[in-house]
Amino acid sequence: MxxxxxxxxxxxxxxxxxxxxxxxxxxxxxxxxxxxxxxPVQRSALVCPAPTASDLAETQYTAFTPGGGKAKPGGGGASAGLLPATTATGLGGRKDGKAGADGRAGRGKDDKPVVPLESPGSPVVATTSDSSAPALTGTADGALAPGWTVQQTSVVAAGRGRGVLGTACTAPDTDFWFPSASTAKERQDFVHLTNPDPTAAVVDLELYGRGGKLKTTVSDGITVPPRSTVKVLLSTLTQKPTTNVALHAVARAGRVGAAVEALDDRIGGDWLSPAADPSGSVVLPGIPKDATSVRLVALATGEDDADLKVRLAGPSGRLTPAGHETLHVKSGMTSAIDLGDLTKGEPGSLVLTPADGGSGAPVVAALRVTRGKGSDQETAFVPAVEPLRDRGTVADNRAKRSTLALVAPGRTAKVKVTVSAGSEGGSPVSRTYTVKGGTTKAVEPPFPSSGKGSYALTVEPVSGGPVHASRMLAIPQGGIPMFTVQTIPDDRGTVNxxxxxxxxxxxxx
Incomplete structure (x- = not known):
């Protein structure tokens, strides 16, 4: 040449x-x-809060990515796993661990990933009984990224907050709403703020009650160090105990994962996950058929009051709760109503729509649901959730202990439900369900063929109107109907x- x-x-x-x-x-x-x-997305990030600090807790992590294709470990960028975060000093919390000399906030070069995945389609399980187990942060890449989900489930045998505390690890974000929090004397609610990034995050906390925004102390500018978690006891932020509180957590710098650990002296406890973004209409899916008490907490987040129709979508259609046909929610204030045992032995979902039929003022909402009676009560939370667009997955399902709730608030919808292989083997199984418009269908999902262990559950809309979904996991112990409910948002496994x-x-x- x-x-x-x-x-x-x-x-x-x-x-x-x-x-x-x-x-x-x-x-x-x-x-x-x-x-x-x-x-498909090429990278996903998740944040898991530190498990409850009870010495009587056993925690299980279940990780899963939908799909049947084999991903080569370490090849082609396909990897998924979680690493421990440092616990920094919080307000009313504890401090565990310290920042590492390499600036990685407590992560050492010998840290091993928790629940690392090797291939899509098969769940991986890990357990711990360590009361000082840390928060976890991590990423999934390549074939393991689309729909990567991790479920954290703790069973607390006794003491404050005894019961099943379950939460799906969430993607880091900058804005979170938690209706149904509390600073009452019988409750200890901690918000866990976890920063997965190598730079500090700054978070403001706002509390709202029935009279509006509560006066708080030390709630602005909470610094969450890099790859660390901060645990804040909400009752330390205000001098006046308030039962029905909406917490707004906003990251003004950086991003965090956020979840509220709600512990009650008498009726157990659970994780309160973020509610769907403010909207004029909201759906709260999956009230158990044997619920003995249901409390709705809503907040109008905009400048206008909200007037809402309150409807229960049951197995045969919509019903109006007696005495609670409508709900008026003042701007910047919480409104709470006790609905009692409104399901009357049938599963249901609560649907809130503008009373005038228009777009309505934006609201956020959540339910506190109680099962059992007397000293044998247990509590879970059902926040509002957006409809599934493409697909949603919830991990840690167990044979004869999981109930899937599907609600079609408008038109009739058809959905495909796939159970994965078990964590100890087996083959996936799929079924298609039709959910009539205005109803809730509660089903016990099939168990993996010849499978053992924990399995994942994936819901995909097939046709018809929008569908909202949740999963109840029941683990009864000692006569107490211990349970937890996780709503199933879209996994955002694809992007335009x-x-x-x-x-x-x-x-x-």
Missing amino acids: TPSNLPLIGAFGALALLTGVAAVAAPGPEAAEAPAARL VPHAEQDLSLLND
Whole structure:
């Protein structure tokens, strides 16, 4: 090859490179009309709060990614696992651990990932009884990223908050609403703020009651160090005990995972997960058929009051709770109503819609649900959840202990439910269910064929109207109906990728 040929070859190489790049500027009319493609995400992040600090707790982590394709461990960027975070000093909490000398906030080079996955389609389980077990943060890449989910389930045998405390580990974000929190004397509610990133996050906490925003101390500018968690006892933020509180956590710098650990002296405890973003209409799916008490807490987040219709979507249609046909929620204030045993032996879901039929003022809402009576009561929470778009998954299901609730608030819908292989083997099983409009269908999902251990449950809309879903996991002990409820949001395993085309005009000046 002679030197005189090199510039010409270089020009052709540049031309080939540029024509192989998707044009962003000045696309043609055909590109503008083409729909965006939905492609699998290549990276997912999750944050798990530190488990309850009870010495009588046993915690199980279950990790899962939907799909049946084999991912080579360590190959092609396919990996998924969680690593411990440092526990920094909180308000009313404890401090465990210390920052590492390498600046990784307590993570050492010898730390081993918790529940690392090797392939999609098969759950992985790990357990701990360590009362000082840390919060966890981690990522999934490649084939293990789309729909990666981790469930954290603790069983507390006795003491404050005894019962089943379950939560799905969440993606880090900047804005969280927690209706149904409390600073009452019989409750200890801790908000866990976990920072997965290498830079500090700054979080503001706001509390709202029936009279509006509560006066708080030391609630603004809470610093969460890199790859650390801060645990804040909500009752230390205000001098006046308040039963029905809505907590708003906003990260003004960085991002965090957030969850509320709600512990009651008398009726057990559970994790309170973030509610769906404020909306004029909300759906709270999966009230157990044997619920003995249901309390609704709602907050109008905008400048306008909200007037809502209150309806129970049961197995045969919508019902109006006696004496609670509508609910008026003042701007910036919580409104709570006790609905008693409104399900009357049948499963149901609560549907809140604008009373005037319009778009309505935005609200956030959650339910506190109680099963059992007297000293044998146990509590769980059902926050509002958005409808499934493509797919949603909940891990840690167990034979004859899981109940899936599906509600179609509008038109009739058809959904596909797939149970994975078990953590100890077996094969996945799928079934399709039809949910009539305005009803809730509660089903005991099938168990994996020849499977053992914990399994994951994936719900995919097939046709019809929107569907909201939740899963109840019941682990009764000592005559107490211990249980937890997790709503099933869309896993956001795919993203829109705009259509692009080659554009040779980029070569022109």
